[in-house]
Amino acid sequence: MTCARRVFRCFRCVERAADRITGAAGPWFVCLAICLLSVGILSFFTIIQPTLPFPWLTAPFSMLIALNVVGHYYHVCTVPPGSVGDTRSLVHGNGFLWAAPPPNGGLCLNIVRARMSRCRKCNDTRPERAHHCRICNRCVLKFDHHCPVSSFYSPPRINQCVGLYNERHFVLFMAYLVLATSIFTILGFPHAFIAFGFTVAVWTHSLPPFLFITTYILCLVLAFAVAIMLAWHMWGVARGETAVEAQDHEVYTKWAKERGETFINSYDLGTRRNLALFFNVGEGGYPLYTLFLPFRLMPYTDGYAWAHRDGLSRHHGVREGEELTDGEDDEDYGGNAGGDNHDR
Numbered sequence: 001m002t003c004a005r006r007v008f009r010c011f012r013c014v015e016r017a018a019d020r021i022t023g024a025a026g027p028w029f030v031c032l033a034i035c036l037l038s039v040g041i042l043s044f045f046t047i048i049q050p051t052l053p054f055p056w057l058t059a060p061f062s063m064l065i066a067l068n069v070v071g072h073y074y075h076v077c078t079v080p081p082g083s084v085g086d087t088r089s090l091v092h093g094n095g096f097l098w099a100a101p102p103p104n105g106g107l108c109l110n111i112v113r114a115r116m117s118r119c120r121k122c123n124d125t126r127p128e129r130a131h132h133c134r135i136c137n138r139c140v141l142k143f144d145h146h147c148p149v150s151s152f153y154s155p156p157r158i159n160q161c162v163g164l165y166n167e168r169h170f171v172l173f174m175a176y177l178v179l180a181t182s183i184f185t186i187l188g189f190p191h192a193f194i195a196f197g198f199t200v201a202v203w204t205h206s207l208p209p210f211l212f213i214t215t216y217i218l219c220l221v222l223a224f225a226v227a228i229m230l231a232w233h234m235w236g237v238a239r240g241e242t243a244v245e246a247q248d249h250e251v252y253t254k255w256a257k258e259r260g261e262t263f264i265n266s267y268d269l270g271t272r273r274n275l276a277l278f279f280n281v282g283e284g285g286y287p288l289y290t291l292f293l294p295f296r297l298m299p300y301t302d303g304y305a306w307a308h309r310d311g312l313s314r315h316h317g318v319r320e321g322e323e324l325t326d327g328e329d330d331e332d333y334g335g336n337a338g339g340d341n342h343d344r
């Protein structure tokens, strides 16, 4: 066995152990997230909100932001990402929190039926943009990544992927979380000053000062950390690619360059159209107000047909059969120059 193979196997063992820990800790992450959200909302509405000027004017906006944070988190945890062959995901609901279906059509998009392939891990026949999640051990439509803080829907010990049906909620949750934590940090500053004991003013609230200080510091950290994550995700959305595809496209760009060609992502329809399709709003989609309320709605596609750039039905600059696939079995690792064997 070559040295490279040994190192690779060792790396895979560490990676699998990390997956198991992440899988087991998922429900705890969710409980922690719910506790933190509850304490944050309680702190804001009992301590910060009453001291704001024009509370009757600002309260509805604060409530709307809190509602969106909680609502989108609930959706990320409970809306299945869309598994191959899971027809339940394809049915538009009309119950609580469902937005009314958009009027049909009107949009001229170059929609192409997805090319199908077989997953070498779960043996499912899957459409393009679906990838195998090794934590969930199934293929997920438009797989983006596996999220350890959203695992309520799946059975215990298995977490939830972010994919076609819940990616919109994931991004909106991050957006509203950044907004909420930023507002908390700015408006809560004078209260944090008192809670720290930096002034002669006395802490008169029923919430213990250490709990407010902890929440405040956490909000400060989250505001920065989640803003960076959000910016990175939005960058991908604007370019019409998922986190997984971003890695693949880097490789395709390199290969195309070596051949003197240019790689063109055929899913990239331009920033505006990419954003509209991702959130499924605007022309041919749901009304824009659905971005401001925690509605559940359907994506523009069922994952078996995708909008491509005009004149393209697949990426430009990548040859047929050259597309990267999910990680193959360890035995297949042979140091492919193209880096064909990467895992999700």
Ligand SMILES: [Zn+2]
Residues within 6 Å of the ligand: 119, 120, 121, 122, 123, 124, 131, 132, 133, 137, 138, 139
């Ligand atoms: Zn699979």
Ligand SMILES: [Zn+2]
Residues within 6 Å of the ligand: 133, 134, 135, 136, 137, 145, 146, 147, 159, 160, 161, 162
């Ligand atoms: Zn997963």
